[in-house]
Amino acid sequence: MVEKEKRTECYKHKWIPLLGIDKKKSVPTSLFTCLRCGDLKVGVQTIKISQFRLDMGGLPINSVAGVNLINGSSVDTLPTSGPASGLIITANVTTNSQGIGAPLYVDISGNLIEANALSSATSPCVALAVDTGTGANKRVLVHGILRLSAWNWATGPGTLSLVYVSTTTGTLTQNKTEFSGTDRVIQPVGWALSADSIYFAPSMIYLTHV
Ligand SMILES: [Zn+2]
Structure with missing residues (x-):
């Protein structure tokens, strides 16, 4: 359609x-x-x-000292355009069973597909889905804040607040025991700001479990 x-x-x-x-x-x-x-x-x-x-007619904005991202505690305080604020692009998303917040990797044709930490064949995560469903012009967050009421993240020092790609397709996790198997991808993609929001800043350096 x-x-x-x-x-x-x-x-x-x-x-x-x-x-x-x-x-x-x-x-x-x-x-x-x-x-x-x-x-x-x-x-x-x-x-x-x-x-x-x-x-600005395609011109750059110069002399900007900072960019304030909306860290909404409720949907009402976030932009009407969606649950995310930050750097958002549109891309061809070809699988998305999990909807908003699904981690996505790039396939050989440049399409975005739901990531899975089972192996580097389905990694690394480069974006999070901002829209549900699939299509050529789906919005994805490449850096910034995303909030999802279904989330329940922990915060804390060390790796406590870090969020990783999960071994369940299209989801994120803080459960590091998921990475104990051979070839599992250990890729931190952000950190929890609160129980239901993360700062998404995916690491392009990731480890695979031997
Ligand atoms: Zn007018």
């Missing part, structure tokens, strides 16, 4: 310049707003600002 792209854009902007006031006189500015949707833009084609985005 082909999913139709959701159109949330205003089809026909009606730009009006916002007037500035200088010494009680109205002066034109280069700041415009759309009477229909309320978008703001600066100049003719430069920076566009709407409710949830700052559109």
Whole structure:
């Protein structure tokens, strides 16, 4: 089934310049707003600002001292776009039986497939599913925070808070006894921020059990 792209854009902007006031006189500015949707833009084609985005026309954002990720304690405090915040890309996800939070590895064709720590043939995990299901344009988290109410992680020093790819396909684990067999992959992919959220920062260095 082909999913139709959701159109949330205003089809026909009606730009009006916002007037500035200088010494009680109205002066034109280069700041415009759309009477229909309320978008703001600066100049003719430069920076566009709407409710949830700052559109730089493909240009980089420079001089940013930091990026604040939303570490939501509930779904309500996370972005409406989903349960994750951070670096999110779209990719072709070809298997996903576990849904949101499933660890994924890259196959020989560049597709993302649910990872399993049984061997390096199904590892390493490079992303977590942000969307359920499979398809060409599924969102995956490559670095950042993901929250799932079904999770129940431990936090603590040493390896206590570390989260690994599990030997159950498409799931994560903190149970290190899963890696005791031959060829098992030991790949930390993040650490628990709380019982139901992790900071996902997958290690590209992993060990296999001899
Ligand atoms: Zn508009």
